[in-house]
Structures are given as structure tokens and as C-alpha cells.
Amino acid sequence: MFTVGSLFVLVTMALALVRAVRGPSVYDRIVAVNLFGTMTVVLLVLLGFLTDRPEFEDIALLYVLINFAGTIAVMKFVKYSSLAGPPDGGGGRGAPSGREGDA
Numbered sequence: 001m002f003t004v005g006s007l008f009v010l011v012t013m014a015l016a017l018v019r020a021v022r023g024p025s026v027y028d029r030i031v032a033v034n035l036f037g038t039m040t041v042v043l044l045v046l047l048g049f050l051t052d053r054p055e056f057e058d059i060a061l062l063y064v065l066i067n068f069a070g071t072i073a074v075m076k077f078v079k080y081s082s083l084a085g086p087p088d089g090g091g092g093r094g095a096p097s098g099r100e101g102d103a
Helices: 002-022 026-050 055-080
Strands: none
Touching: 002 026, 026 055
């Protein structure tokens, strides 16, 4: 049963790699790489369960955190061409005028 599940995870990983290479946009490629990372975590948990080694779950949790942070960093870099964020400091609202109550 778990062998079939592992096989399905490997097929999903292969399809994610195909999408990462052939994706029509950069966002499709980033999502495909994120999916590949998620399926790697699932495969690690399955392997840890099959071999009765619970430390694989700890490794999988660490990999989830790295995958999430990496995806956010790459998306931010693609959007702003920098990891610093938007040039105006964020929000896009500009500086407050300091005039309260003017009608």
C-alpha cells in the first residue's frame, strides 16, 4: 500500500519537474518547484514510516521550513528584482501628510 503511495508521489514529482522546465511563466515554474519540494517532504515522511525511523519526520519539517522561506524569497525577488521590497518602503501609500481634520 505504501509502495503504491510512494510510486504516486514519484510520478507527481516527475510531472512537477516537467512543469518547472516547460512552464509558460516564471510563476508556474516557481509553483512547480514548490510542489516538488512538498512532494519531497511527503516522500521523506513515507520513507521514515516504512523504515521505522521517526527522525526522518524531523528532517521533513526542517525541509518544509526551508522550502517555504525559499519560495517566498524567490517570489519577492521576481516581483521587485530585489529582496529589499518595493522602492517606496512598502504599502505604496506614500508618506502621511500630517494634516488631520482638514476639510
